[in-house]
Amino acid sequence: MHYCIKLSGTQGDGVDTVGEILALALHAAGYWVYAYRNFSSRIRGGYSSHEIVIADSPVRAKKQHPDVLVCIGEDGWSRDAQTVSDSSLVLADTSLHLAASAQCFSLPFTDTARAASQVQHKWIVALGAVGALLGLAESELEVPVAAALAHKGEGIIAGNLRALKAGYALAPHLVLPLPPPSQGTRLEARRLVSGGQAVAEAALACGCDFTAGYPISPATGVFEHLARHLPVGRAVQTEDEIAAVDMAIGASYAGATALVATSGPGLSLMIEGIGLAFATKTPLVIVNGQRSGPSTGMPTKHEQSDLALALAGGHGDVSAPVFCPSSVEEIYTDLPSAFHAAELYRTPVIFLTDLGLMLARASMHPVTIDATPIRNAKEGRVIPGISGKMFHVSGNQLGSTGLPTEMPAQRQAQFSARLKMIPSELLSSFTYIEGGEELLVIAIGSTRGAVEAAVANFPGRVSAVFPRVLKPFPTKALAALLTRHKKYLILDANATGQLLQIFRSHFACHERFVSRFRYDGEPFMPAEVAKYIAEVLAND
Amino acid sequence: MTELSRKSYDRGHQPTWCTGCGDYGVLRAVQEALAALAIPPHLVAAVSGIGCSGRISGYLNAYTFHSAHGRALPVAEGIKRHNPELTVLALGGDGDGFAIGLGHTLHAARRNQDITYITMTNYLYGLTKGQLSPVSPQGFKARGTPHPSSHAGLNQALLLLATGAGFVAQASSGRLLELIELIRQGIAYPGFAYINVFSPCVTFNQVHTYAWANENLHTATHDSTDLTAAMVRVNESQGLLTGVLYRKQ
Ligand SMILES: Cc1ncc(C[n+]2csc(CCOP(=O)(O)OP(=O)(O)O)c2C)c(N)n1
Ligand code: SF4
Numbered sequence: 124m125h126y127c128i129k130l131s132g133t134q135g136d137g138v139d140t141v142g143e144i145l146a147l148a149l150h151a152a153g154y155w156v157y158a159y160r161n162f163s164s165r166i167r168g169g170y171s172s173h174e175i176v177i178a179d180s181p182v183r184a185k186k187q188h189p190d191v192l193v194c195i196g197e198d199g200w201s202r203d204a205q206t207v208s209d210s211s212l213v214l215a216d217t218s219l220h221l222a223a224s225a226q227c228f229s230l231p232f233t234d235t236a237r238a239a240s241q242v243q244h245k246w247i248v249a250l251g252a253v254g255a256l257l258g259l260a261e262s263e264l265e266v267p268v269a270a271a272l273a274h275k276g277e278g279i280i281a282g283n284l285r286a287l288k289a290g291y292a293l294a295p296h297l298v299l300p301l302p303p304p305s306q307g308t309r310l311e312a313r314r315l316v317s318g319g320q321a322v323a324e325a326a327l328a329c330g331c332d333f334t335a336g337y338p339i340s341p342a343t344g345v346f347e348h349l350a351r352h353l354p355v356g357r358a359v360q361t362e363d364e365i366a367a368v369d370m371a372i373g374a375s376y377a378g379a380t381a382l383v384a385t386s387g388p389g390l391s392l393m394i395e396g397i398g399l400a401f402a403t404k405t406p407l408v409i410v411n412g413q414r415s416g417p418s419t420g421m422p423t424k425h426e427q428s429d430l431a432l433a434l435a436g437g438h439g440d441v442s443a444p445v446f447c448p449s450s451v452e453e454i455y456t457d458l459p460s461a462f463h464a465a466e467l468y469r470t471p472v473i474f475l476t477d478l479g480l481m482l483a484r485a486s487m488h489p490v491t492i493d494a495t496p497i498r499n500a501k502e503g504r505v506i507p508g509i510s511g512k513m514f515h516v517s518g519n520q521l522g523s524t525g526l527p528t529e530m531p532a533q534r535q536a537q538f539s540a541r542l543k544m545i546p547s548e549l550l551s552s553f554t555y556i557e558g559g560e561e562l563l564v565i566a567i568g569s570t571r572g573a574v575e576a577a578v579a580n581f582p583g584r585v586s587a588v589f590p591r592v593l594k595p596f597p598t599k600a601l602a603a604l605l606t607r608h609k610k611y612l613i614l615d616a617n618a619t620g621q622l623l624q625i626f627r628s629h630f631a632c633h634e635r636f637v638s639r640f641r642y643d644g645e646p647f648m649p650a651e652v653a654k655y656i657a658e659v660l661a662n663d
Numbered sequence: 664m665t666e667l668s669r670k671s672y673d674r675g676h677q678p679t680w681c682t683g684c685g686d687y688g689v690l691r692a693v694q695e696a697l698a699a700l701a702i703p704p705h706l707v708a709a710v711s712g713i714g715c716s717g718r719i720s721g722y723l724n725a726y727t728f729h730s731a732h733g734r735a736l737p738v739a740e741g742i743k744r745h746n747p748e749l750t751v752l753a754l755g756g757d758g759d760g761f762a763i764g765l766g767h768t769l770h771a772a773r774r775n776q777d778i779t780y781i782t783m784t785n786y787l788y789g790l791t792k793g794q795l796s797p798v799s800p801q802g803f804k805a806r807g808t809p810h811p812s813s814h815a816g817l818n819q820a821l822l823l824l825a826t827g828a829g830f831v832a833q834a835s836s837g838r839l840l841e842l843i844e845l846i847r848q849g850i851a852y853p854g855f856a857y858i859n860v861f862s863p864c865v866t867f868n869q870v871h872t873y874a875w876a877n878e879n880l881h882t883a884t885h886d887s888t889d890l891t892a893a894m895v896r897v898n899e900s901q902g903l904l905t906g907v908l909y910r911k912q
Binding site: 332333335356357359361362363365366367369370371372373374375376377378379381395396398399403506507508509510511512513514515516517518519524525526527 | 674676703704705706708710713718720721724725726727728729730731734737738739740741742743744745746748749766767769770774
């Protein structure tokens with residue numbers, strides 16, 4: 124079972140809040156939920172939608188066509204009319220004047236809201252109608268509605284609950300009851316979390332006690348979450364990302380477990396600091412949520428186009444490890460590895476995520492974090508305040524006396540020793556989904572959700588691999604895997620094939636790589652990936 | 664515990680500065696001020712930027728961090744925030760703190776962590792061999808720049824006063840005793856303290872010399888607890904005042 128309910132409207136109109144409430148309610152009802160918010164880079168107005176995929180097993184991808192599309196306003200309909208398929212059900216506000224049909228229902232969300240409470244509650248009316256359609260009990264929506272509006276006061280909550288009830292009454296003839304979630308999933312302890320929330324929670328569990336940042340989508344949530352949980356003065360909003368990374372470097376040098384979170388434009392500014400941290404052997408985790416670029420690009424849209432920047436990591440031979448989780452679970456398992464590597468090898472570590480992973484919320488089983496290895500790796504690090512151990516660190520190449528040197532032999536010896544502090548391959552460097560040997564699909568980050576859904580259509584024929592560490596590149600481990608498959612399909616959520624280039628630079632068999640790109644701001648979809656797989660298999 | 668003296672803060676390396684460079688005086692004064700305050704070297708963290716002046720951290724016996732061009736302050740602030748027990752100094756040139764690092768200078772002052780920030784002002788870029796700095800006065804000609812500066816230099820003290828910094832002072836590297844005393848007061852001040860030192864570059868600057876400093880810098884006589892008076896005087900004098908310019912009560 125895979126249902127997609129898409130709420131589509133105008134930003135600031137309530138569609139975002141209602142999407143969050145519906146996702147929470149369905150998650151609480153026991154379904155596996157994946158909720159993807161598509162919004163504009165402005166505060167009010169512009170297109171905004173919330174796609175909620177419901178399944179009876181873990182789901183991490185959107186669907187090409189919604190099963191139910193709920194639309195209020197031109198912004199939503201003009202964008203999403205084209206996503207509707209023959210089997211989609213459309214619930215549209217009467218103000219859109221759509222011709223009614225067996226698939227299309229014109230419902231007075233706005234008018235009903237005006238009559239029941241106020242016009243601003245039109246999306247709550249729509250929520251009620253969707254609840255009725257899906258067979259959710261009214262109480263299953265009342266609870267999250269009241270919770271989401273708790274800060275707004277009794278009067279507002281009461282008005283919204285009236286609107287919700289009116290929505291339930293709106294279309295009693297429309298029913299598309301979901302099959303009940305299987306008992307197994309209902310009983311399990313599961314959580315609905317976004318990648319950003321996962322980063323912040325995992326960081327705190329790792330012992331992160333300092334952050335500095337500058338607001339930027341899709342990383343702002345990480346800073347905000349950390350700022351709510353760290354003592355005052357230990358989450359600093361700085362004048363820019365340069366100050367943020369440098370302040371975190373100072374804190375880490377003084378003994379903190381520090382993390383900064385940003386996105387492409389901020390990573391560009393942090394590159395200088397990453398070089399400084401590498402040269403001064405200062406541990407630091409830099410989380411980057413990739414979004415559309417270059418420059419401001421489409422700031423609220425998905426892309427994976429910072430691979431080249433993250434891998435280069437700076438001018439000079441910066442060899443900062445780059446981690447690359449491909450699910451919310453891997454954020455919880457791999458962020459500790461990133462902190463551990465930072466402490467163990469005394470280096471900045473880039474934790475490369477993407478907008479889809481950072482912002483979409485997904486149901487998951489909780490992952491527990493053991494921070495002991497991180498604490499152990501920190502032990503013995505000399506920090507200011509310890510008597511008799513004073514030392515000098517510098518962005519300059521230091522010689523054996525601890526002062527800057529330009530002596531050729533010293534430079535070469537000291538710098539190669541620095542590089543050798545980082546091993547040539549790290550553990551757990553990829554996730555492999557074994558299917559068959561005809562084709563290996565290669566992708567990173569949130570693209571994994573679409574790939575996993577797609578390869579399930581080719582049992583026994585197609586496998587998939589999601590690198591979790593891009594630097595040091597797991598050449599040996601991946602070579603062993605690649606030889607077992609005939610062809611490789613690389614999915615690059617960017618225009619220039621950045622992931623393809625990485626693989627080509629490490630493996631000689633270029634003719635066996637096929638690649639597909641997507642850089643329109645949308646993530647790869649399962650059906651799209653399945654089509655690419657079928658094409659490659661057919662070409663064999 | 665052994666008696667602390669200037670030597671306790673000396674790492675024992677011969678600086679690479681030119682003979683006569685103003686930065687020697689600043690190094691000496693920082694060491695004397697720390698000794699006067701009897702702060703054990705392991706409880707001192709000193710962060711410097713890049714430039715001739717930025718080399719100063721390497722010569723101090725303390726926990727020292729030679730950061731990137733213009734970035735001493737954010738690094739210093741991170742250290743202070745993580746370990747408030749430490750005495751944290753940030754040091755750098757006028758280019759470091761007022762060109763590439765100006766944003767950090769103003770914001771660090773505004774955030775008012777208990778850091779002492781010392782700039783060594785030589786009116787040009789020393790390490791890159793004599794280009795104009797943002798405080799070079801109009802008409803000043805530097806070796807590495809074909810034409811004299813066509814615009815006025817920044818008034819560093821006035822800018823810092825505008826940030827709300829609680830302690831702003833200026834001194835000349837050539838007048839050691841006053842410099843030591845001001846750095847001592849700055850370190851003792853519980854908040855962001857800024858000390859701008861006129862520190863001659865004897866190699867590239869034939870205008871802003873020790874003699875120039877003696878002739879052109881005047882001791883401030885206004886009420887240093889009065890911010891408005893400080894701003895008026897610092898503005899009128901184009902910043903050529905020494906002593907404590909402002910100290911918040
Ligand atoms: C990002 C960056 N740009 C340029 C430089 C080159 N650079 C080194 S020192 C310096 C200016 C030094 O002038 P100042 O800060 O006044 O210090 P001084 O040498 O005069 O003490 C410059 C431009 C650099 N190190 N980093
Ligand atoms: S060049 Fe100027 S600033 Fe640099 S060390 Fe020599 S005298 Fe000092």
